[in-house]
Amino acid sequence: MTTMIDDVTEPRASTEAGVRASHGRTLLASLSLRPGDGVVLLLAAMMLLTPAVGVPHEFMLQDTLKSMVVAFGTLVAAWLLLWQNLRRSEPLQWQGVLWLPLLLMVYALGSMAWSHTYLAAVEAVRWFVFSILLWVGMNSLTRERVPMLVSGIHWGAVLAALWAALQFWLNLQLFPGGAPPSSTFINRNFFAEFVVCTLPFSLWLLVQARNSSEIALRAFFLAFNLVAIMMTGTRSALLALLILLLVLPAIVWLYRQQFELAHWRRRQAWLALAVLLATVAGLGSLPTSNPQIEGEQSGVTALQRSFFRATSLAEKGTYTKGSASVRLLMWKSTVRMIEAHPVTGVGAGAWEAVVPLYQVNDELLETDFYAHNEILQLLAEYGLAGWFFLLSLVAYLCLTAWRTWNDRSDAEQEEAPLRALTLACLLALLVVSCAGFPWRMASTGALFALALAILIASDVRLGIHGRFFALALPWSPRRARMLMMFVLACLVLAAYIAQQAAASERRLVMAAKLAATVSQSGEANHPRWDPVKAQILQLTREGITINPHYRKITPLVGDQLTFWGDWTNAIWIWESVVASRPYVPGMLANIARGYLQTGQPDKAAAYLERVQALRPNTPLVHSLEVAMLNSTGQQGQAIQLILQYLQEGSYDFDMLNIAYQLGIQTQDRPLALQALQLRNERWPMLAWDGWLKMGDIYALPEVADDARALQAYRTAVAAVDEAQKEAVRQKVPPAYRARL
Numbered sequence: 001m002t003t004m005i006d007d008v009t010e011p012r013a014s015t016e017a018g019v020r021a022s023h024g025r026t027l028l029a030s031l032s033l034r035p036g037d038g039v040v041l042l043l044a045a046m047m048l049l050t051p052a053v054g055v056p057h058e059f060m061l062q063d064t065l066k067s068m069v070v071a072f073g074t075l076v077a078a079w080l081l082l083w084q085n086l087r088r089s090e091p092l093q094w095q096g097v098l099w100l101p102l103l104l105m106v107y108a109l110g111s112m113a114w115s116h117t118y119l120a121a122v123e124a125v126r127w128f129v130f131s132i133l134l135w136v137g138m139n140s141l142t143r144e145r146v147p148m149l150v151s152g153i154h155w156g157a158v159l160a161a162l163w164a165a166l167q168f169w170l171n172l173q174l175f176p177g178g179a180p181p182s183s184t185f186i187n188r189n190f191f192a193e194f195v196v197c198t199l200p201f202s203l204w205l206l207v208q209a210r211n212s213s214e215i216a217l218r219a220f221f222l223a224f225n226l227v228a229i230m231m232t233g234t235r236s237a238l239l240a241l242l243i244l245l246l247v248l249p250a251i252v253w254l255y256r257q258q259f260e261l262a263h264w265r266r267r268q269a270w271l272a273l274a275v276l277l278a279t280v281a282g283l284g285s286l287p288t289s290n291p292q293i294e295g296e297q298s299g300v301t302a303l304q305r306s307f308f309r310a311t312s313l314a315e316k317g318t319y320t321k322g323s324a325s326v327r328l329l330m331w332k333s334t335v336r337m338i339e340a341h342p343v344t345g346v347g348a349g350a351w352e353a354v355v356p357l358y359q360v361n362d363e364l365l366e367t368d369f370y371a372h373n374e375i376l377q378l379l380a381e382y383g384l385a386g387w388f389f390l391l392s393l394v395a396y397l398c399l400t401a402w403r404t405w406n407d408r409s410d411a412e413q414e415e416a417p418l419r420a421l422t423l424a425c426l427l428a429l430l431v432v433s434c435a436g437f438p439w440r441m442a443s444t445g446a447l448f449a450l451a452l453a454i455l456i457a458s459d460v461r462l463g464i465h466g467r468f469f470a471l472a473l474p475w476s477p478r479r480a481r482m483l484m485m486f487v488l489a490c491l492v493l494a495a496y497i498a499q500q501a502a503a504s505e506r507r508l509v510m511a512a513k514l515a516a517t518v519s520q521s522g523e524a525n526h527p528r529w530d531p532v533k534a535q536i537l538q539l540t541r542e543g544i545t546i547n548p549h550y551r552k553i554t555p556l557v558g559d560q561l562t563f564w565g566d567w568t569n570a571i572w573i574w575e576s577v578v579a580s581r582p583y584v585p586g587m588l589a590n591i592a593r594g595y596l597q598t599g600q601p602d603k604a605a606a607y608l609e610r611v612q613a614l615r616p617n618t619p620l621v622h623s624l625e626v627a628m629l630n631s632t633g634q635q636g637q638a639i640q641l642i643l644q645y646l647q648e649g650s651y652d653f654d655m656l657n658i659a660y661q662l663g664i665q666t667q668d669r670p671l672a673l674q675a676l677q678l679r680n681e682r683w684p685m686l687a688w689d690g691w692l693k694m695g696d697i698y699a700l701p702e703v704a705d706d707a708r709a710l711q712a713y714r715t716a717v718a719a720v721d722e723a724q725k726e727a728v729r730q731k732v733p734p735a736y737r738a739r740l
Contacts, residue, residue, distance in 0.1 A: 044152025046073030054184025066442035108348035115347020137453025161228035192237035223279035230306035345383030507543035515560030524564035691716035
């Protein structure tokens, strides 16, 4: 049997025609496997399945499933690689780049002792899987096997794009997600960031096609993926796409003689161009039938959306509104974090736990779980280790690009097209990494590792050796058996973690959905809901017991409980979250309000102090101060503070509600009306409720302003859509209802 390492380092004795044939081989053709092909076939299947499959229900997050596919695929591939090399004594290959993710893994393990233990452990596992995948790819990706992996990457992107297109054109709701079209990724940004990074490999397959039918088919699917990216309107992906539209044609032209493209007839070249342009123009002009996309008012076709979103990057004020402004705030907070901890960082994965400490007063809450900039978050969390990783990685990629461009030897020229397109893939990944977190997503993270593996395997074939490059890893059958046992243990552990993650997510999501159902029933305190409420609490306890660090879903259950006044159970749910994320101002404020509602002002005061330490002189703190005075019977002082804060413009939704209630209780109707007016202006989605309450005030006998009351009621009805008008109309007093 030809061993894996022999395949990697064997002399390049094939003829030019043989190389072209191997490059042009499709995934189906390469199913006539040679010894050692199983590892790459497994990696290709992993890269096909990871983006293509999704969860058809809401009881598991999409990336949880994808992470399972990548973890199991990587470990099984590692075990198979070890088994294939069980009886060898020659060394396997090691390369200096492999030390980089291992460095971050070791740092993460160390930061478990002084930073956030759970989040650091998650990071350690992530970099461990990355390292294994990189090592397996390096020792299995021969030049003859690369087309198999590239085909898996390409078809995975095509299937993901198909789901996105069906969501865009037909409003298919097979996979629950956020902003459509999100395909199987729960978020369209995640989908677009992955597919744009696969375009260089899709182009590689196109220019390696050998007959007209292959050319037409591959050109169509390349264009189809382009259209799917345009459907999302993701600006970082569109920016990466614009860069690739400049880089990829240059690469193809530069290395045209090494591609099958050089052997195309003229009509085949025109066929490829015609299919590309016709597909983009035709499919890109089809309008969406998804009402959510239509409601965004950013174009109803893929071409319109891509143009609208791309041009918005140059608009004045882009970074002071919408998602761009939120990202800018997160980046500023992350820079402050880096300045505060330039050497050690805050700990692996700890960004989301400590970011409130580095936000300024106008940033009341955490805005996300990640910084939406992989570079900044890496430096903030890992300190000098992150700097070393980043600078070493950039240095390696630049050195590889320089060598690929300058080395004109026959061996380098054989490798150059694949190396150049792989570098283009990594360039696109670095671009989208500046506005998202693709390294932490299963599909793009795996693509990152395998793209590096392609480059490292190419280095080995080119004989690029040196102290910090390709090194020999001592090997023996005994060592192989020990590693196989270790990988089997990792597989067992991965299965346990996957089962626990699925069980925790299922319980918490089910609890949140049941709680929302009770809240939306309109009669949440009816006795018929008592068994459901008991089930909600049981599911929540079980989910928290399995994973007490699950911040994405757990707080939602507590929020819903407050709708029917169950503050006691809401408090312990929120406190379970605060035990893991102690600096979230909004969560601390919720607990303080809960203790006020349950008549425990001392405990509320303790949480108020914690919020004050994080966010002094903010509407959040001012609102809590007013609530504290009101709940302890100091209404006069509360009203004085309210008037002061209203004049300063420092108020939030809760303070306005308290102001309205105090105005009614103390018959200070101007205060109540002012609070409602401000609430209507700041939160127009609830203006109908504000106008109803204002109408009730004007209709009081002691006020008796009939004209204003009638106008307020009319405005309330006019503030809702047609489906809700009758329900609002029924809330109007009968004496005015007939006059509306």
